Amino acid sequence: MLASKMLISTLKDVPQEAKIPSHILLLRAGMIKNEVSGVFNYLPLGLRVISKIENIIREEMDNSGALEILCSAIQPKEVWEASGRWQKYGPELIRFKDRHDREFCLGPTHEEIFTTLVKDLVKSSKSLPLNIYQIQTKYRDEVRPRFGLMRSREFIMKDAYSFDKDEQGLDNSYQNMYKTYSKIFERLHLKYKVVLADTGAIGGNASHQFMALSNVGESDIVYCDCGYAADVEKAEAYPDYYETGESKAVEEVLTENKRTIEEVSSYLNISPKRMVKTIIYYDNTNKEFVGVLVRGDREVNEVKVINKLDSTENDLRLATEQEIIDLGSVHGFCGPIGLNIKLLVDEEVTYLKQSVVGANKLNYHLNNVCYDRDYKGIVGCFRKASLNDLCPICHKPLKQERGIEVGQIFKLQTKYSLPLNCTYVNEDNKNVPMQMGCYGIGVSRTLASIIEQYHDEAGIIWPLNVAPYHCVITPVSLKDDNQVNLAKEIYEKLKKEHVEVILDDRDAKLGFKLKDWELIGIPYIITCGRDSINGMVEFKLRSKVNEKELVSKNDAIMTVLKAVEDLKNE
Numbered sequence: 001m002l003a004s005k006m007l008i009s010t011l012k013d014v015p016q017e018a019k020i021p022s023h024i025l026l027l028r029a030g031m032i033k034n035e036v037s038g039v040f041n042y043l044p045l046g047l048r049v050i051s052k053i054e055n056i057i058r059e060e061m062d063n064s065g066a067l068e069i070l071c072s073a074i075q076p077k078e079v080w081e082a083s084g085r086w087q088k089y090g091p092e093l094i095r096f097k098d099r100h101d102r103e104f105c106l107g108p109t110h111e112e113i114f115t116t117l118v119k120d121l122v123k124s125s126k127s128l129p130l131n132i133y134q135i136q137t138k139y140r141d142e143v144r145p146r147f148g149l150m151r152s153r154e155f156i157m158k159d160a161y162s163f164d165k166d167e168q169g170l171d172n173s174y175q176n177m178y179k180t181y182s183k184i185f186e187r188l189h190l191k192y193k194v195v196l197a198d199t200g201a202i203g204g205n206a207s208h209q210f211m212a213l214s215n216v217g218e219s220d221i222v223y224c225d226c227g228y229a230a231d232v233e234k235a236e237a238y239p240d241y242y243e244t245g246e247s248k249a250v251e252e253v254l255t256e257n258k259r260t261i262e263e264v265s266s267y268l269n270i271s272p273k274r275m276v277k278t279i280i281y282y283d284n285t286n287k288e289f290v291g292v293l294v295r296g297d298r299e300v301n302e303v304k305v306i307n308k309l310d311s312t313e314n315d316l317r318l319a320t321e322q323e324i325i326d327l328g329s330v331h332g333f334c335g336p337i338g339l340n341i342k343l344l345v346d347e348e349v350t351y352l353k354q355s356v357v358g359a360n361k362l363n364y365h366l367n368n369v370c371y372d373r374d375y376k377g378i379v380g381c382f383r384k385a386s387l388n389d390l391c392p393i394c395h396k397p398l399k400q401e402r403g404i405e406v407g408q409i410f411k412l413q414t415k416y417s418l419p420l421n422c423t424y425v426n427e428d429n430k431n432v433p434m435q436m437g438c439y440g441i442g443v444s445r446t447l448a449s450i451i452e453q454y455h456d457e458a459g460i461i462w463p464l465n466v467a468p469y470h471c472v473i474t475p476v477s478l479k480d481d482n483q484v485n486l487a488k489e490i491y492e493k494l495k496k497e498h499v500e501v502i503l504d505d506r507d508a509k510l511g512f513k514l515k516d517w518e519l520i521g522i523p524y525i526i527t528c529g530r531d532s533i534n535g536m537v538e539f540k541l542r543s544k545v546n547e548k549e550l551v552s553k554n555d556a557i558m559t560v561l562k563a564v565e566d567l568k569n570e
């Protein structure tokens with residue numbers, strides 16, 4: 001490819017809206033172009049990388065025995081009503097009507113469609129097990145689209161759905177996908193962890209997430225050397241029995257203008273562990289207020305609260321200050337005693353014999369409050385696991401890391417096959433629902449995650465197998481025939497061997513041109529300078545940009561050819 005024909009649109013400056021390396025570099029390298037918030041167009045270089053990632057995913061999915069199809073993004077309301085998700089999915093679902101007033105959505109995921117498809121197409125149990133997948137564009141009207149391709153409103157996903165006769169079959173399909181995903185992320189050179197996950201809006205009874213490790217990740221992971229690893233939303237937080245001594249009579253204490261845990265605990269000179277936070281939510285599914293109690297040093301795990309209430313993410317919100325007043329309390333001074341609403345009490349709170357809680361009265365807290373004696377509620381785990389909590393398996397302190405969720409797999413069982421009537425006839429001539437699994441990979445988010453793990457100050461450092469091109473050859477001066485001819489010769493030879501190679505024929509300064517290739521992240525950078533006359537070139541790896549070597553043209557060609565050849569054996 002000639003650089004002059006490549007629509008290179010690199011930017012020198014950091015676009016204002018971009019906050020994380022992948023977003024900055026995707027824009028600066030001219031790989032994507034922003035259309036509106038959370039909606040991007042892929043430019044030639046970006047599309048090449050996307051296609052390569054898709055092909056690796058495709059190869060491994062095909063190897064696993066799965067079949068590729070392609071569905072429309074348009075989905076009729078009826079199937080979503082049948083599964084119960086038309087309501088449940090909330091405002092993230094992009095809905096529209098056609099000219100006949102029929103309602104549709106743009107698919108954020110395809111459980112309903114695949115289940116209906118299999119119901120219609122599979123007549124005999126002989127077709128089972130079956131795993132079908134697609135690589136397709138999804139739509140989610142995210143509350144806060146951000147970080148470029150990490151959380152967009154339109155994104156590319158590989159989604160697969162497995163159909164089995166029984167749970168044993170589902171286990172096998174799930175394991176097969178677990179292995180396939182591991183292979184995919186290894187081939188993509190991602191440093192990742194597989195963690196236990198909550199099933200969220202998709203549903204089902206078991207799930208793992210594949211997390212690319214990165215500080216910019218939006219997921220918190222806790223893990224232990226024994227092998228336990230979980231998303232903090234899912235993690236079983238091992239309780240900490242914090243001792244507070246013998247219970248005494250409840251007393252009211254003046255805590256003027258002290259609302260936060262830090263303010264009250266330092267004012268009373270007690271540990272935040274002796275305090276109890278009472279957070280009041282409104283649950284729109286059950287149309288009720290709920291108080292969630294966790295220890296002062298803990299955070300509420302809203303996912304566990306939602307699961308306990310059988311509510312949804314969209315239906316749970318914090319109560320407003322006015323609502324708190326209407327409930328007979330005051331924001332910053334909420335507590336369980338006298339509050340006439342459902343209480344979810346984290347188990348650690350029940351161990352405190354002398355806790356400090358809000359008095360539901362401006363400027364007052366209550367001391368020596370004791371669960372069971374002074375108030376009651378529904379006891380469970382409602383806090384987030386965190387660093388140094390004890391591992392639920394081996395009881396050693398947990399470690400914590402941040403990750404980007406690049407994939408998730410679920411055992412759905414009959415959550416969709418039952419309501420959508422996706423059944424088969426078993427040996428006893430009975431119609432039984434198929435056992436389903438579903439498996440997603442965020443293709444565009446994976447691309448961004450690779451950049452998060454592979455970049456430096458100069459730009460992106462693509463692994464060779466996903467790089468938009470393998471190699472670039474730049475003559476220092478277009479006026480020097482030796483340089484131009486040598487560059488052309490190497491270019492033609494590599495092209496003939498199917499290396500994806502660029503000849504930089506642009507009339508610009510060498511430094512300017514090389515900056516582009518370093519920003520874009522081409523793995524092999526060959527420069528033809530004054531030694532061209534002797535058939536010698538300057539050879540650089542993008543990953544070691546400061547180490548250049550003077551090598552013969554043949555050595556340069558052989559090194560690139562061998563590396564590209566090796567890709568075939570991956």
Ligand code: ATP
Pocket residue numbers: 109140142149150151152153154155157200202405406407408440441442443444445446
């Ligand atoms: P998240 O928790 O990050 O919102 P999710 O759990 O809702 O994601 P899934 O329904 O599991 O997402 O979708 C499968 C995969 O699609 C995710 O693992 C992720 O890689 C990708 N994905 C989901 N939402 C987005 C988005 N808004 N932008 C880009 N990729 C996304």
Ligand code: MG
Pocket residue numbers: 405407408
């Ligand atoms: Mg997910």
